[in-house]
Amino acid sequence: MNNKQLNKIIKDGVPGRTAIGGGLYFRLSTSGTCSWQVRYTINNKRKWFTLLDSYPHLSIADAKHDAVLLLRDVKHGKDPALEKKNALQEEIVTVHQLFDDWFKTDINKRLKHPEIPHRIYTKEIAPFIGELRLKDVTALQVRSIIHKVIESNRPATANDTLMYTKQLFRHAAKLGLVENNPALAFTMSDAGGAEKSRDRALDLDEISRMFSVLRSQAHTFTRDNYLACALLITLGVRKGELIAAQWQEIDFDNEVWHLPSERSKTGIAISIPLPADVIEWLNELKVRSAGSIYVFPSRRASVRRGYISDDTLNHALAKLFGKKVDSNKQPTNNHFEEQDVNHFVVHDLRRTCRSLLAYLGVSSHIAERCLNHKLKGVEGIYNRHDYMDERREALDKLAALISPLINHTED
Missing domain, CATH: 1.10.443.10 (Intergrase catalytic core)
Incomplete structure (x- = not known):
């Protein structure tokens, strides 16, 4: 496999994994994102590990080298996926740290206007639970945040606050940082209610x-x-x-x-x-x-x-x-x-x-x-x-x- 062949795979745009050899695979996602993945088996379970850098920032030769080092650690009983998860858990402890990770790895890349969830978090969520450890945040605290916004007569903002709180802790659950999403059970009726289209115009x-x-x-x-x-x-x-x-x-x-x-x-x-x-x-x-x-x-x-x-x-x-x-x-x-x-x-x-x-x-x-x-x-x-x-x-x-x-x- 060489650069010319990889570039053709990217140009063709067909998602999937391509075997490079030695447990190393080149993956093209449905969104066109490239990544290097290593397949390994530990405790009789087959797993995948995504290398930190992707092509072309990480060349084929360097990816192969990293794969060899990773598989050598696997032979000595180390699970790279588990170690990555543990390292992440050590780094992300508070709600502030969780939001920073969510903003950097998801929101800022996915949304055209990432400043909107950033503003909602900074003004409506962070003052109440930003310093708390993730495991200490409760549904009662989430409800208190929502009610504060409702009391200020901002129903649309209350709905946005609930939505982003749900998404924030969904990110935590995705990373294995929490077992339950404290905002999951709440619906729009608990926040600002169904929003009606405004028709106000001045004569x-x-x-x-x-x-x-x-x-x-x-x-x-x-x-x-x-x-x-x-x-x-x-x-x-x-x-x-x-x-x-x-x-x-x-x-x-x-x-x-x-x-x-x-x-x-x-x-x-x-x-x-x-x-x-x-x-x-x-x-x-x-x-x-x-x-x-x-x-x-x-x-x-x-x-x-x-x-x-x-x-x-x-x-x-x-x-x-x-x-x-x-x-x-x-x-x-x-x-x-x-x-x-x-x-x-x-x-x-x-x-x-x-x-x-x-x-x-x-x-x-x-x-x-x-x-x-x-x-x-x-x-x-x-x-x-x-x-x-x-x-x-x-x-x-x-x-x-x-x-x-x-x-x-x-x-």
């Missing part, structure tokens, strides 16, 4: 009152937050796409935002036409960003990334609804309720954009592309037209409709 009167409230509370609701809301409702982009935007993506000359594929939720790059009012808001933000590469730079020097937190806008709006978001501060009045604005969340601004596009008579397929939704069915397969001109016309109409409400100066 023009509410949009006017909403921005009036934001202006009246400028001492707590910053100008950056104000312009972020303006951009969300005018462009219909996702919050995560907006807050991580960099100035190098903004083409002021051609009035286009080039959203790269790695930050687009669909995984496909898209060029977003920018109405004249949006360009004015971005010019203001450029000055306010004070040389940062980000449109919305972090407001604290000690944070792990250069742009604002995922919760910044959520918390800022929640405060104006009279919700307690800071354990050290008392909640304020519900300023939105005082102006007859019913409760809404950040994502509802995106839905509001879609609703207003329909109100303006924009064709459904154009409006869907404005929101960077994939077209469904046969149309999505064959219709690759970007509708740039049509989207620019639609967003210009929308900006003309709502920018007077956003740019309004109080008498």
Whole structure:
């Protein structure tokens, strides 16, 4: 067996094991992952052991050498699989250590947005059981974690917390670190319940009152937050796409935002036409960003990334609804309720954009592309037209409709 033959196996993409000789096998998984495995027998049981490095990082010759050493240890009564398990158990003792291993070996490789389970663990799970030994975590403690989130009136987050707790301890069970999953018996009914699709969208009167409230509370609701809301409702982009935007993506000359594929939720790059009012808001933000590469730079020097937190806008709006978001501060009045604005969340601004596009008579397929939704069915397969001109016309109409409400100066 040589490199040329192995490369052909990889190229053909047929999963399975190929014997190399001397108990060494080359394995190609269904996902296309390569690995070296050694077959051995101990205590009359046939077992497989996967070498730490894989092809091409570990050559055929080096893999054969490692296999010889491993089988020599087997002859002396050592079980490499058991020793690996024992070493892992010594390393992973606490819930913190378990999450670090899960994040490194699974989440960070498998999920497009690994920061979501990381945030849920850090905020909702770790403060209560992070320092505990795995064997000491009980179902009662899991229930207490879930109830804490429910009491904060965040049913969707409660469901996510339960889901990730289950997955975390499923990882522990997979590694043989625990016999029972303390979260397994709980269901969605024990957490936030079945989640209903939101249909909240603000009408023009509410949009006017909403921005009036934001202006009246400028001492707590910053100008950056104000312009972020303006951009969300005018462009219909996702919050995560907006807050991580960099100035190098903004083409002021051609009035286009080039959203790269790695930050687009669909995984496909898209060029977003920018109405004249949006360009004015971005010019203001450029000055306010004070040389940062980000449109919305972090407001604290000690944070792990250069742009604002995922919760910044959520918390800022929640405060104006009279919700307690800071354990050290008392909640304020519900300023939105005082102006007859019913409760809404950040994502509802995106839905509001879609609703207003329909109100303006924009064709459904154009409006869907404005929101960077994939077209469904046969149309999505064959219709690759970007509708740039049509989207620019639609967003210009929308900006003309709502920018007077956003740019309004109080008498």
